[in-house]
Amino acid sequence: MIKADLLAGLFFLVLAAATFFSAWTMDRLEARRINPLTVPGLVPGLLALALFVCGLVLTIRSLRTAAPGGWTDLGQAVTTSAARRAGAVLVLTLTYALLLVGLLPFWLSTGIFVFAFILTFETWLSTPRRPLLATMPWALGLAVVTATVVTLVFERLFLVRLP
Amino acid sequence: MFDGLGLLATGITHFLTPISLFNIVWATLLGIVIGALPGLTATMGVALLVTLTYKMDADQAILCLMCIYSGAIYGGSRTAILLAIPGTPASAATTLDGHPLALQGKAGLAMGLATTSSALGTIIGIVALALIAPLLGEAALRFGTYEFFWLALFGVVISGQLTAMDDPLKGYIAGILGLMVAMIGMETLHAHQRFTFGMPALGGGIDLIPAMVGAFGFAEILAVMKRSAQARIVSSSDRVVPSLGEVFKYWKTILRSGLIGTFVGIVPGVGEDVGSWASYAAAKRASKEPHMFGRGSQEGLIAAETGNSAVVPGAMIPTLTLALPGSAAAAVLIAAMFIHGIRPGPLLMTESPETLYQIVAILLFSTLAILAFGLTLTKPLLKVLSVPRERLMAVVYVLCVVGSFAITQRLFDVYVMVAFGIIGFILREMKYPMAPLVLGIILGDLLDLNLRRGLLLTNGDPSPFFTRPISAVICGIIVVTILMSIPAVSKRVRAVFNRTQTDGPGQG
Numbered sequence: 001m002i003k004a005d006l007l008a009g010l011f012f013l014v015l016a017a018a019t020f021f022s023a024w025t026m027d028r029l030e031a032r033r034i035n036p037l038t039v040p041g042l043v044p045g046l047l048a049l050a051l052f053v054c055g056l057v058l059t060i061r062s063l064r065t066a067a068p069g070g071w072t073d074l075g076q077a078v079t080t081s082a083a084r085r086a087g088a089v090l091v092l093t094l095t096y097a098l099l100l101v102g103l104l105p106f107w108l109s110t111g112i113f114v115f116a117f118i119l120t121f122e123t124w125l126s127t128p129r130r131p132l133l134a135t136m137p138w139a140l141g142l143a144v145v146t147a148t149v150v151t152l153v154f155e156r157l158f159l160v161r162l163p
Numbered sequence: 164m165f166d167g168l169g170l171l172a173t174g175i176t177h178f179l180t181p182i183s184l185f186n187i188v189w190a191t192l193l194g195i196v197i198g199a200l201p202g203l204t205a206t207m208g209v210a211l212l213v214t215l216t217y218k219m220d221a222d223q224a225i226l227c228l229m230c231i232y233s234g235a236i237y238g239g240s241r242t243a244i245l246l247a248i249p250g251t252p253a254s255a256a257t258t259l260d261g262h263p264l265a266l267q268g269k270a271g272l273a274m275g276l277a278t279t280s281s282a283l284g285t286i287i288g289i290v291a292l293a294l295i296a297p298l299l300g301e302a303a304l305r306f307g308t309y310e311f312f313w314l315a316l317f318g319v320v321i322s323g324q325l326t327a328m329d330d331p332l333k334g335y336i337a338g339i340l341g342l343m344v345a346m347i348g349m350e351t352l353h354a355h356q357r358f359t360f361g362m363p364a365l366g367g368g369i370d371l372i373p374a375m376v377g378a379f380g381f382a383e384i385l386a387v388m389k390r391s392a393q394a395r396i397v398s399s400s401d402r403v404v405p406s407l408g409e410v411f412k413y414w415k416t417i418l419r420s421g422l423i424g425t426f427v428g429i430v431p432g433v434g435e436d437v438g439s440w441a442s443y444a445a446a447k448r449a450s451k452e453p454h455m456f457g458r459g460s461q462e463g464l465i466a467a468e469t470g471n472s473a474v475v476p477g478a479m480i481p482t483l484t485l486a487l488p489g490s491a492a493a494a495v496l497i498a499a500m501f502i503h504g505i506r507p508g509p510l511l512m513t514e515s516p517e518t519l520y521q522i523v524a525i526l527l528f529s530t531l532a533i534l535a536f537g538l539t540l541t542k543p544l545l546k547v548l549s550v551p552r553e554r555l556m557a558v559v560y561v562l563c564v565v566g567s568f569a570i571t572q573r574l575f576d577v578y579v580m581v582a583f584g585i586i587g588f589i590l591r592e593m594k595y596p597m598a599p600l601v602l603g604i605i606l607g608d609l610l611d612l613n614l615r616r617g618l619l620l621t622n623g624d625p626s627p628f629f630t631r632p633i634s635a636v637i638c639g640i641i642v643v644t645i646l647m648s649i650p651a652v653s654k655r656v657r658a659v660f661n662r663t664q665t666d667g668p669g670q671g
């Protein structure tokens with residue numbers, strides 16, 4: 001956590017600097033002769049300064065705090081089975097939201113996602129693993145039901161033009 | 164006073180229609196189920212349901228969302244007692260004594276006590292809402308641009324401080340990040356577009372609903388699916404309905420916890436979990452049997468459940484009168500109210516005073532529904548808890564996607580949901596609280612507009628921000644809060660107080 005805080009602190013410093021630069025160079029609307037203290041960049045600039053101070057404190061604090069596990073602990077945290085499961089969720093959910101939705105009809109992409117999600121987590125990533133044949137009917141059934149019900153409810157009842 | 168009672172009666176009769184009663188029943192039940200399912204929180208439930216209530220009339224939509232909110236806060240206790248994992252963060256303190264009671268074969272009693280104390284907590288909060296909100300609403304009419312600037316800052320600072328007690332710095336960072344997100348899009352003073360990077364979709368800013376669905380929905384899915392083991396349900400078949408003696412034996416605890424919960428609710432952005440922990444800690448300090456806390460103390464369970472439920476009506480006080488959300492779920496409610504043409508804030512009590520009393524009536528009805536469902540549907544709710552999360556989370560994610568898309572029907576909002584989900588997950592893993600982030604997003608515009616408008620009104624002179632009495636008080640509280648969160652300062656202050664206390668008796 002200490003090393004993660006260090007990385008986060010550095011990230012906040014960079015983010016604060018970039019925001020401050022954008023706020024400083026933001027149009028001051030001089031042509032509209034507005035009061036200089038009401039420029040659009042005022043509050044973003046002040047927030048960037050506040051974030052810079054907090055980021056600096058976080059960075060210094062994590063540099064001064066002893067981190068027994070050091071970088072090894074941080075490295076291990078992203079290679080555990082929990083991280084692998086989170087990674088699998090990310091791959092499945094991002095493929096669905098960013099790729100399949102919009103490319104395929106909504107009902108089809110939803111069905112594929114639900115089927116793949118249940119199959120992945122009930123067989124390959126489950127301990128103990130469930131047999132594929134036992135999971136398949138559930139995954140298929142839930143995929144069909146979810147795809148049908150969600151599509152019908154949103155398209156017919158709420159009149160949403162699904163992607 | 165009598166006007167208020169009349170409006171309350173009108174509020175109650177307004178919802179005595181078959182359609183309203185039907186909505187109360189299904190929404191409260193859905194709320195309880197959402198709360199009971201680990202990984203589905205009250206905020207997530209309310210955010211997802213905003214889409215489903217979009218086509219409803221304003222009063223019915225708010226009715227459904229409020230019932231889901233209050234049902235979900237109660238529903239979390241079921242999981243806390245039977246599975247030892249809180250269904251929602253609000254029930255974390257309930258786990259401490261609720262689960263040991265279940266292990267002792269008193270799961271029924273624990274569920275009954277949780278239900279009745281939840282109902283009593285909500286009622287204490289409802290009384291406070293009906294009494295305080297009109298007064299605060301009247302006082303808020305005197306608030307000007309300077310006070311609103313400080314109130315917005317106060318909300319973010321206090322939420323940052325109280326939701327990250329061990330490390331307020333992370334709470335402040337989360338709040339600042341939320342405020343920075345609110346800077347994206349067209350600002351309201353000069354209609355200038357900021358941080359849009361040439362993307363027209365960012366012109367209107369980041370919508371709160373997709374952001375909340377991401378931060379509380381998608382992030383939660385990632386967190387839940389990350390865990391590999393599932394908890395085992397511990398249940399028993401003892402009686403669920405508690406006797407009056409069992410409940411009212413701890414009337415002092417109920418009253419104290421209800422008041423603490425209500426107060427916590429009034430503080431902007433500090434949610435039910437803080438209300439629950441604060442009530443639990445106070446009950447432990449005042450108890451005759453503090454050693455029993457954590458080992459199946461009925462008093463501890465009652466304190467935690469009364470405390471978290473009282474936050475719900477308490478949170479509606481600043482939400483309705485100042486448009487400052489009292490909790491994360493209340494932030495979504497504000498967004499939903501705007502969608503339905505209700506403008507919470509100081510003018511609410513003059514423009515549509517009936518709204519406040521309708522919300523009081525909704526909370527009363529949902530409390531009755533919670534009592535009825537909580538004491539009767541023990542077995543069906545047990546079945547709900549055994550739904551495998553692999554199947555549930557897949558469906559919930561589909562709802563996150565379609566819910567984000569449906570409001571404005573653009574894929575950009577789905578991308579916003581995904582981005583906030585990933586950022587929210589990473590921040591949560593690093594122990595950053597989500598409430599200040601959300602509060603920052605919702606209060607960013609208020610803070611920005613009122614600071615610059617105040618400076619415009621005085622032609623650049625910042626002194627009214629510090630010299631107007633209410634402004635000065637709020638500013639003082641903010642400064643003290645920030646100073647006290649610096650370890651060196653708080654240590655010194657505590658040392659000074661301790662010295663005064665130890666010197667005191669000697670001098671006398």
